[in-house]
Amino acid sequence: MSLKVSSVSKNYNTQKALSEVSFTVERGQIIGFLGPNGAGKSTMMKILTGFLKPNSGDVFVDNIDVLENAIEAKQNIGYLPEHNPLYLDMYVREYLQFQAGIFKVDKDQIETCIVQVGLQSEAHKKINQLSKGYQQRVGLAAAILHNPKVLILDEPTTGLDPNQLVEIRELIKELGKDKTVLFSTHIMQEVEAVCDRVIIIKKGKILVDKKLSELKENNIQNIEVTFDYKIEEQFIKRLPNVVSFKNNYDTTWYITFESEEDMRPKIFDFAQENGLKILGLNTQNKNLETLFREVTA
Ligand code: ADP
Numbered sequence: 672m673s674l675k676v677s678s679v680s681k682n683y684n685t686q687k688a689l690s691e692v693s694f695t696v697e698r699g700q701i702i703g704f705l706g707p708n709g710a711g712k713s714t715m716m717k718i719l720t721g722f723l724k725p726n727s728g729d730v731f732v733d734n735i736d737v738l739e740n741a742i743e744a745k746q747n748i749g750y751l752p753e754h755n756p757l758y759l760d761m762y763v764r765e766y767l768q769f770q771a772g773i774f775k776v777d778k779d780q781i782e783t784c785i786v787q788v789g790l791q792s793e794a795h796k797k798i799n800q801l802s803k804g805y806q807q808r809v810g811l812a813a814a815i816l817h818n819p820k821v822l823i824l825d826e827p828t829t830g831l832d833p834n835q836l837v838e839i840r841e842l843i844k845e846l847g848k849d850k851t852v853l854f855s856t857h858i859m860q861e862v863e864a865v866c867d868r869v870i871i872i873k874k875g876k877i878l879v880d881k882k883l884s885e886l887k888e889n890n891i892q893n894i895e896v897t898f899d900y901k902i903e904e905q906f907i908k909r910l911p912n913v914v915s916f917k918n919n920y921d922t923t924w925y926i927t928f929e930s931e932e933d934m935r936p937k938i939f940d941f942a943q944e945n946g947l948k949i950l951g952l953n954t955q956n957k958n959l960e961t962l963f964r965e966v967t968a
Contacts, residue, residue, distance in 0.1 A: 674696035675695045689711045691728075702853045704870050719823055746817060755806060755810040764781065767784065807828075821852075822854075826857070893954070896926065898950065914928060938952065
């Protein structure tokens, strides 16, 4: 088992941050760790990485007891904390050499990691000269220097622009090919694009722990479509498998279908049969978002 958390509770004085949290993660899974602010995500991550001790419970990383053997456990954990605390005045290589020293890692590994996170073109610069996206890459490079089996990433994409966001997301997916990754985020599309499983936590308790495939099994498809001119409601009703629909604005409709079949080709056929042109079509998989709102509201 890559991660095993058993009945972990944590209080900060009188504040209860985690209450009897238990979950296990198999090797190679990418887990999206979701929850509103203050839910206990960072606390759980700090406990998993040996930076905080719980009041009660057990934590194992790659079958090593983090509370008993913190140093040994940390050799198997890569951690990118929230807000990526880097030494901004250091050069990228200098910082990675410093980190490599802490982990007693061979210096050759630095160049391997620079390539792995796509930092080649920026590696000669000072960290404070890098964009936020590249700074995140430095944080990720530092987290994987010692080739850990488990990566814990606390909101790794927060504050990135849309391009950087996609790039870091891809990088996490790539790293997840041979590592177990637990990462927290507020972006549902990110979870849907990257994760195998989602854990939702609120007020220190796990509310949902599901594989993404299980969430998708209900066959609900939400599609936003814009035609080239306004049509009447009864036209939309002619589409098969429609559960509900809403005229969002003018020529744009938000339609919910329930079907095993992908409804997008059906919409194209429908448009053609009715002499309409499609100006825009957007699949909005709201399953996870809806679930998140339902359970955390
Ligand atoms: P999240 O990462 O989901 O936003 P946190 O783990 O940071 O949640 O926080 C969980 C709860 O614990 C919050 O109510 C927060 O205010 C509280 N908390 C976190 N760190 C501390 C601390 N060092 N001292 C006191 N309370 C804290």
